[in-house]
Amino acid sequence: MVRIVDVAKKANVSTATVSRVITNSGNVKKETIEKVMEAIQKLNYQPNILARQLRRLETKTILVIVPDITNTFFSNILRGIESVANKNGYQVLLADAHNNVERESNFLDILYQKKADGMILLTARIDQNVIGEISKEYPVVLACEYFEGSQIPTVSIDNISSARKATDHLIGLGHKRIGFISGPLGGVLGRDRLKGFQQAMAQQNLAVPPFLVQEGDFSYESGYNLMLKILTLDLPPTAVFAANDEMAIGAIKAIKSKGLRVPEDLSVIGFDDIKIASIFEPALTTIAQPTFEIGLKAMELLIKLINKDSITKNQYMLEDKLVIRDSSKELS
Amino acid sequence: MVRIVDVAKKANVSTATVSRVITNSGNVKKETIEKVMEAIQKLNYQPNILARQLRRLETKTILVIVPDITNTFFSNILRGIESVANKNGYQVLLADAHNNVERESNFLDILYQKKADGMILLTARIDQNVIGEISKEYPVVLACEYFEGSQIPTVSIDNISSARKATDHLIGLGHKRIGFISGPLGGVLGRDRLKGFQQAMAQQNLAVPPFLVQEGDFSYESGYNLMLKILTLDLPPTAVFAANDEMAIGAIKAIKSKGLRVPEDLSVIGFDDIKIASIFEPALTTIAQPTFEIGLKAMELLIKLINKDSITKNQYMLEDKLVIRDSSKELS
DNA sequence: TTTATAAATGTAATCGTTTACACTGGTTTC
DNA sequence: GAAACCAGTGTAAACGATTACATTTATAAA
Numbered sequence: 001m002v003r004i005v006d007v008a009k010k011a012n013v014s015t016a017t018v019s020r021v022i023t024n025s026g027n028v029k030k031e032t033i034e035k036v037m038e039a040i041q042k043l044n045y046q047p048n049i050l051a052r053q054l055r056r057l058e059t060k061t062i063l064v065i066v067p068d069i070t071n072t073f074f075s076n077i078l079r080g081i082e083s084v085a086n087k088n089g090y091q092v093l094l095a096d097a098h099n100n101v102e103r104e105s106n107f108l109d110i111l112y113q114k115k116a117d118g119m120i121l122l123t124a125r126i127d128q129n130v131i132g133e134i135s136k137e138y139p140v141v142l143a144c145e146y147f148e149g150s151q152i153p154t155v156s157i158d159n160i161s162s163a164r165k166a167t168d169h170l171i172g173l174g175h176k177r178i179g180f181i182s183g184p185l186g187g188v189l190g191r192d193r194l195k196g197f198q199q200a201m202a203q204q205n206l207a208v209p210p211f212l213v214q215e216g217d218f219s220y221e222s223g224y225n226l227m228l229k230i231l232t233l234d235l236p237p238t239a240v241f242a243a244n245d246e247m248a249i250g251a252i253k254a255i256k257s258k259g260l261r262v263p264e265d266l267s268v269i270g271f272d273d274i275k276i277a278s279i280f281e282p283a284l285t286t287i288a289q290p291t292f293e294i295g296l297k298a299m300e301l302l303i304k305l306i307n308k309d310s311i312t313k314n315q316y317m318l319e320d321k322l323v324i325r326d327s328s329k330e331l332s
Numbered sequence: 333m334v335r336i337v338d339v340a341k342k343a344n345v346s347t348a349t350v351s352r353v354i355t356n357s358g359n360v361k362k363e364t365i366e367k368v369m370e371a372i373q374k375l376n377y378q379p380n381i382l383a384r385q386l387r388r389l390e391t392k393t394i395l396v397i398v399p400d401i402t403n404t405f406f407s408n409i410l411r412g413i414e415s416v417a418n419k420n421g422y423q424v425l426l427a428d429a430h431n432n433v434e435r436e437s438n439f440l441d442i443l444y445q446k447k448a449d450g451m452i453l454l455t456a457r458i459d460q461n462v463i464g465e466i467s468k469e470y471p472v473v474l475a476c477e478y479f480e481g482s483q484i485p486t487v488s489i490d491n492i493s494s495a496r497k498a499t500d501h502l503i504g505l506g507h508k509r510i511g512f513i514s515g516p517l518g519g520v521l522g523r524d525r526l527k528g529f530q531q532a533m534a535q536q537n538l539a540v541p542p543f544l545v546q547e548g549d550f551s552y553e554s555g556y557n558l559m560l561k562i563l564t565l566d567l568p569p570t571a572v573f574a575a576n577d578e579m580a581i582g583a584i585k586a587i588k589s590k591g592l593r594v595p596e597d598l599s600v601i602g603f604d605d606i607k608i609a610s611i612f613e614p615a616l617t618t619i620a621q622p623t624f625e626i627g628l629k630a631m632e633l634l635i636k637l638i639n640k641d642s643i644t645k646n647q648y649m650l651e652d653k654l655v656i657r658d659s660s661k662e663l664s
Numbered sequence: 665t666t667t668a669t670a671a672a673t674g675t676a677a678t679c680g681t682t683t684a685c686a687c688t689g690g691t692t693t694c
Numbered sequence: 695g696a697a698a699c700c701a702g703t704g705t706a707a708a709c710g711a712t713t714a715c716a717t718t719t720a721t722a723a724a
Binding site (some may be wrong): 013014015016017020027028029032051053054055056057 | 701702703704705706708709710711
């Protein structure tokens, strides 16, 4: 292994000067720079980042905890994060929680052990107080999810109003008996979307019988199974709102498995607008989130936190969009 | 920040002893261990991993370069890798190349800078010689892809024989005019699957007119566009083999867009068996790769390399499986 | 009791950088 | 011509752990 001293010797300067050259921190004569660069070339020297990190007490790495990497919804957020990260010399350490709270918590050690300078959470299943404590000591940004009454910087859409928008779409099509397949009600995200649904229904004085609301876990399988359950009702709904696309697709598959058609017999609307939403048949009506921008903004905020820059506000709400495709249709 | 010296002072021992306790490297009296643990608890001490890494010249981190994180095919391989990694105290640094060779090469710096102890490549677009050189100096394992005539440890299926198997399936159903949508022919993976296709066709003395072979890039879009192109032929094929599922689904969408049906008018077979393959309609006939096992084995090999254990052989071929679903059907 | 051996602990060097501070020699300012 | 300043460089002390080696203490053997 070739070290900075080797370069220094070869170039006949001190290690300090070499260091100044590789970090281009100014105040080095042009010729000296050339000498040093030549030595670096010849020796094929690469600075040892560990040593630098130890000295500077920073890692230039940030941690992103994803609830489930197989859900393509998150991929695009990641790309947004990465794009800002790389532009600023940060590397992204990706942690996949496999939808498992315990795994999620374990990743926090990475932060404690100073292996990362900050963290973006794309999930909020860890205890709010724990995260609250951590965020006092380390830079933390929440994306998509959020905690009620928390001061942690957050980037998301307005889930309540989006869910209202989706529900209004169905109501506008003449549906009155609408089912809802929710996300886990343990999280705000799941609760908010349910809240939006309920608000929209209430506004039009439409009833929401409890058995028309089923709690899922955002997985394809839960969408499938819960829809089957809903279909066993004497008076099944004419439309269903699933709190994410994966469950919506599961629901449609369940509907089809019973010989019914979407949207002719039942309208279905999803949430997220993941890639298959437009490929699947019928193409899914859904709420599109500005995923890339969410990632972008989250990383920008995190960098500000790391640099201890002041942050003007800590709740960023981005615009979503209703995308009407083939899975929803006027009640006939 | 609380350091090891603080703990040492509090527990009235030397830093060496504290270090021995936290790395439990033996030879410490029970009572002393207790004293130290108590101090650690009280001070809420967390060892600084950077310092440890610098001293030991290892990072306990491995780098995985994925060609495209949005392709769910890789997610399961990652889980295999992670499962072995975590069991052995390694963290996984995920690098997403966005299907971009340049990005891919840039990640190599992570290795040069000693930010990772080794690397698993799930893609092989980087120049073979470059990788060859790197693998002499750093632990490197290739998964899924491989280089011809290279000594780098590799875990994959036998793509040639798998492609032959897929083609034989179509031939067995009576198809004689079969189209092939390949992956990028710049990579062995793309070439091998084409080779298997050609071999199977040749074995049955079936012609492969050049225009029935189209080069895609493994993306949904390329599958869609190339299928449209194939359908403009005067005598279109009765079956199509796409070199991965994403392209197969693109192809099916294209076929449908022309008012044709799968499998009634054309049979389609894919490759990989990603999750949507079974959800999509028609459910896709495809070759299932043992993704989790591939990841597992790759990480096991990498750990051996890192530990400089001897490796008995360096080409691991795992078993794939033909999964017959609804997108392929006897020629009527 | 003495000696040999093993167990437990401490001292200080080390990993490879960065950077505060000191130094040199030259230029500018009054 | 002294004082003040600056550009360019070097010296050596950090950063926070691990660990080779030295030392002390306890235990066993003679």
